[in-house]
Amino acid sequence: MLKLIKDAYLTFEHWMDDVVDYWLELLRPFGVRLTLGLLGLVVLMGILFWQVTGSVMAFDVSGLTVTPTSIPNNPTATPIPSNPTSTPDPNPPPSNPPEVEAPIVLKSVNPQEATVGSLVTFSIVVRNTTGAPVSKVRVRDPIPNYLEVINVNTSLGRAELNLDNNVVNVYIDPLRDGDVATISIQVRVLAIAPRPVSFCNAAQITFNGGAVSTNQVCVSEPPTTSETPPPSGEIPTTPVVVDPPPTTPIIDDELPVRYMINFTCGYQPGVEVGEPPVKAGNYATSINIHNYSVQPITYSRRPSLYYSELESVRPPLIDRLASEIPPQSVLEINCNDVWKQAGVSPDVFIKGMIDIGLDAKLPVVAVFTTSIVDPMDITETGAGISIDVEYFEPFIDGR
Numbered sequence: 561m562l563k564l565i566k567d568a569y570l571t572f573e574h575w576m577d578d579v580v581d582y583w584l585e586l587l588r589p590f591g592v593r594l595t596l597g598l599l600g601l602v603v604l605m606g607i608l609f610w611q612v613t614g615s616v617m618a619f620d621v622s623g624l625t626v627t628p629t630s631i632p633n634n635p636t637a638t639p640i641p642s643n644p645t646s647t648p649d650p651n652p653p654p655s656n657p658p659e660v661e662a663p664i665v666l667k668s669v670n671p672q673e674a675t676v677g678s679l680v681t682f683s684i685v686v687r688n689t690t691g692a693p694v695s696k697v698r699v700r701d702p703i704p705n706y707l708e709v710i711n712v713n714t715s716l717g718r719a720e721l722n723l724d725n726n727v728v729n730v731y732i733d734p735l736r737d738g739d740v741a742t743i744s745i746q747v748r749v750l751a752i753a754p755r756p757v758s759f760c761n762a763a764q765i766t767f768n769g770g771a772v773s774t775n776q777v778c779v780s781e782p783p784t785t786s787e788t789p790p791p792s793g794e795i796p797t798t799p800v801v802v803d804p805p806p807t808t809p810i811i812d813d814e815l816p817v818r819y820m821i822n823f824t825c826g827y828q829p830g831v832e833v834g835e836p837p838v839k840a841g842n843y844a845t846s847i848n849i850h851n852y853s854v855q856p857i858t859y860s861r862r863p864s865l866y867y868s869e870l871e872s873v874r875p876p877l878i879d880r881l882a883s884e885i886p887p888q889s890v891l892e893i894n895c896n897d898v899w900k901q902a903g904v905s906p907d908v909f910i911k912g913m914i915d916i917g918l919d920a921k922l923p924v925v926a927v928f929t930t931s932i933v934d935p936m937d938i939t940e941t942g943a944g945i946s947i948d949v950e951y952f953e954p955f956i957d958g959r
Contacts, residue, residue, distance in 0.1 A: 576605075661690040663697070663735060665765050667774035668854035670888055673782040674749050674757055679710070680779055683854045683888055684743040684763055688735045694767050699730040699743060701763035706753040709745065715852075716741040735767075742852050744888070756781035815860055815882075815917030818956040819924050821847055823863065825895030826909035837866075837911060842931040847893040847914065850923045851885040858919045859885055863898050865912040878902050880915070885922075924952045 664687045674680050684701065688694050697717070703709055703726045712719045716739060717732030730743050749757055760778040764771065823845040830840035851857045862880035878901060885891045898914065899906045916924070928948040 662770050662772045663688045663690065663694055663765070663767070665699075665763075665772055665774045666854055667761075667763055667777050668887060669761070669777040669779055670886075672777075672779055674779050675781055676749050676751050676753060676757065678749050678757075680707070680747050680749065681888060682745040682747070682761060682777065684730075684745075684774060685854050686732070686735065686741040686743070686765060688737055688739050691737055693734040693736045694769075695734045696766075696768040697732040697735045697741075698766045699728075699732075699741075699763055700766070701728045701730075701743075701745060701761070702726070703728060703745070703747060703761070704753075704759050706750045707747040707759070708750055709747050711744075711746040713744045714741060715743075719743070815858065815919050816956070817918040817921050817954045819916040819918070819952050820955040821914050821916065821924070821926050821952055822911070823847070823895070823898055823914055824911040824928070824930075825898055826907070828909045837909075839932065843909075843911075844895055844929045845898075846927045846929075847916070848925045848927070849885060849891045849893075849916070849918070850925075851887060851889055851891070852922070853920070854887045856884040856886055857922060858882060859891065860917040861893060861897075861901070861914055863902055863912055863914040865902065865910055875912075880917075882917075921954055926950050926952060 666685045666687075668683045670681050670683070671678075682701065684699060686697065686699065705726050707726070709721055709726065709728065712721055712728055712730075714730050714732075716735070717730055720729045720731075721727075722729065728745055730741075732741055735741060753759070758778070758780045760776050762776040763774045765774070824838060824843040825845055827842045828836050828838050828840055830836065849859065860880050860882035863878055865875035865878075867874050881901060893914070893916075896906065898910065899908075902910065904910055926949070928946075928950070930946040932946060
């Protein structure tokens with residue numbers, strides 16, 4: 561078979577030589593372009609001949625030695641390590657990042673009972689006891705839509721009210737170590753509130769490093785009491801309500817924070833000879849203590865009356881009395897309280913110093929009022945009024 565193919569190829573080769581020589585001689589005058597075109601025609605005819613004969617043209621390679629290269633059944637590949645070695649990070653992150661300590665937050669409400677139209681005050685206290693400043697503090701308090709926000713106050717930072725969703729936001733940056741932020745939100749219960757009135761509320765605090773929530777506070781409508789009429793023939797009786805004693809004795813050194821404040825109470829007439837203890841006039845003293853916290857604060861008071869060395873009788877020692885100042889309230893101690901505690905009639909002029917004890921430092925402000933009497937005016941109708949307001953710091957701070 562191979563011999564037949566070889567003979568056919570040699571015959572074709574001689575025939576092609578004759579054809580080429582003929583055409584070269586014929587077309588020589590036409591130049592190189594025709595020659596190139598003729599070569600292309602020859603190639604095309606060779607391809608057509610291969611298609612017609614269906615044979616594979618074999619080349620005489622008897623003089624060549626071919627060494628086959630076998631492909632291995634199991635080629636060897638470059639191994640890739642299962643645990644590649646990477647360059648260590650010069651600043652690796654800590655395996656257990658330290659937790660950011662959160663400030664202490666507490667929420668309260670006053671009063672805890674309300675009806676439609678009642679005013680309710682939410683109080684939030686944020687205290688930083690972490691030992692370091694806390695940044696980007698945000699207090700978010702969502703208020704139910706049936707509560708109308710009347711007023712928002714904060715002792716630190718700034719407060720905002722979003723009217724679209726009735727949310728109060730307070731931003732404090734930073735809250736320094738030891739700082740105490742007091743937030744007060746006053747609301748009114750609207751007529752659209754559920755009946756009976758009942759709702760609960762809590763605030764969320766976020767800061768740079770975490771988030772905490774306050775305790776939940778609730779307000780409910782006071783229970784209704786139905787009075788049963790007395791049986792026929794009986795006379796209804798009115799229950800007698802006995803108020804508990806407002807104050808109780810307390811040991812002098814029990815409360816660590818102490819304030820010493822002067823007081824002058826009552827009417828001092830003019831004298832014909834010498835000088836009175838104070839100028840003629842009508843005197844009053846009002847001492848105000850503001851408990852802005854959410855916890856009741858224990859306080860005590862003991863007035864001491866002034867006396868002169870010329871007086872033969874020294875005023876008696878007055879017992880110290882104590883009570884509590886409710887949260888978010890202001891206590892007033894006035895001349896009526898001093899007269900009552902000293903056991904003196906209100907028509908007696910007294911002056912002295914009152915010792916006030918607290919278990920926490922609070923703002924204390926005293927207002928001194930005097931209606932001056934002109935000694936030349938026999939009607940003593942008064943020549944003017946003097947008012948003095950003073951802020952007091954603790955005389956002893958033993959916290």
